[in-house]
Each structure stands twice: as C-alpha cells, then as structure tokens.
Amino acid sequence: MAVPAGSAAADKTRRGTPAWARKSTVVLLIAVLALAVFGTTTQTWLTVHLDPQQLGQGAAAQDGLQVQGSKAATTVTALALVALAGGLAASIAGKAARWVITVIIALAAAGIIAAAATVLADPLAAAQGSIAAATGVSGSTADVSVTAFPVLAVVAGCLLAVGGLLVVPAGRHWKTRTKYDTAAQGATEHGTAQPGTSGAPTGPVDEIDSWDRLSRGDDPT
Numbered sequence: 001m002a003v004p005a006g007s008a009a010a011d012k013t014r015r016g017t018p019a020w021a022r023k024s025t026v027v028l029l030i031a032v033l034a035l036a037v038f039g040t041t042t043q044t045w046l047t048v049h050l051d052p053q054q055l056g057q058g059a060a061a062q063d064g065l066q067v068q069g070s071k072a073a074t075t076v077t078a079l080a081l082v083a084l085a086g087g088l089a090a091s092i093a094g095k096a097a098r099w100v101i102t103v104i105i106a107l108a109a110a111g112i113i114a115a116a117a118t119v120l121a122d123p124l125a126a127a128q129g130s131i132a133a134a135t136g137v138s139g140s141t142a143d144v145s146v147t148a149f150p151v152l153a154v155v156a157g158c159l160l161a162v163g164g165l166l167v168v169p170a171g172r173h174w175k176t177r178t179k180y181d182t183a184a185q186g187a188t189e190h191g192t193a194q195p196g197t198s199g200a201p202t203g204p205v206d207e208i209d210s211w212d213r214l215s216r217g218d219d220p221t
Contacts, residue, residue: 021170030087041069105164112157
C-alpha cells in the first residue's frame, strides 16, 4: 500500500528532529522555568526579626515580619512574565524574530539572577521597604534571615537563560513555511498543483505545529 507523501514527510521530520530541539520541548521548558521564577516571588524570601512592639501582635505571632519575593525584588516578577511571553512568542516566530526573542529571554534571565543575587548579598537593604511599611521607620537595623527561595530563583534564572539560548539552534529544525510554500512543494512533488490541496503533512509533528498550520489556513485534521 502506498504511503501518502505528506505522512512520509511528517515521519521524516519527526525522526530527524532531536528531542531537545522540538518546538514543544523548548517552549514548554521556557514556560515552566519562567513560571517557576514567578512562583518563587509569591513565597517568603526574608524574615525580619524586630522588636515585637514595633511589629505588632500579628507579626510577632508569625515570628517576625515575612517579606515576599515580589516585595524584596520587585523586578523579578515582571522579568519572569517577560520571559514567559518570549517563550510563547518563539513558537510562532520566524528566524529573525527568534534571535530577538533569544536576546529578550537572556536579558530577562540575567535581570532575574542579578535581582535575586542582590537580595542574597544584602537582605537587610531588600527588606527596608517592608520594614518601613510595618513600623513607619526607615533605615532600621534588624536581623534578617533568608529562605531558600531567592536561591531557587537564581537557579531557575540560570536555567531560563540556557532555555532562551536554545531557541536559535533548535529553531533550525522548526518549519516556518507559509501555505503558499506548502502548495508549491506539493505541486513540485506531484508534477501539478491541484486546486484545494496544499500538500501539507497529514499528521502534525506536535501540538504547536497544529496551531501553526491552523494559523496558515491549513486543516491539521
């Protein structure tokens, strides 16, 4: 039984693309790491130990003033969202746009690492805003303990930078054809262009390719 040319092309693409270079793998990696960084900012990064009379009964009962990552390093939250948007945009970007997205994700990751490292280097300075809001006094001196979440943010930021740098080399294995290019290839393979046929593969390589084909006007079913 003859195998359709589209199915053969899809199988060849599936076999020829390394697992690490698949579009779904790279995009999912960046999204998970960006969300991991964002998740750390919702947790307590610093615990400030002040006089209970300054903090009030509520904070004293919690064994100090809890400072979330979104307050200790305000830029981390925004940069994580920028990296997430960049990763999602990479799934539909062309070759030139992927270079721009790589730079954006790398810079966002560098900003995340720098902001989290700054908190680790000087936790008291990072907590000053929260201390002033709780006590009404700025420039206070206090003991500040650091949780593991700033460290996790640094680690996730480093991995996020690696994920962003994968976009360009992995993108060489991604198909970015328009439906007109697909139709031309189909006409070349069969010797003539049939109306209403695009020559596109009958089976998508992955879920993201399905959306790409829909956006080009192809029917992935």
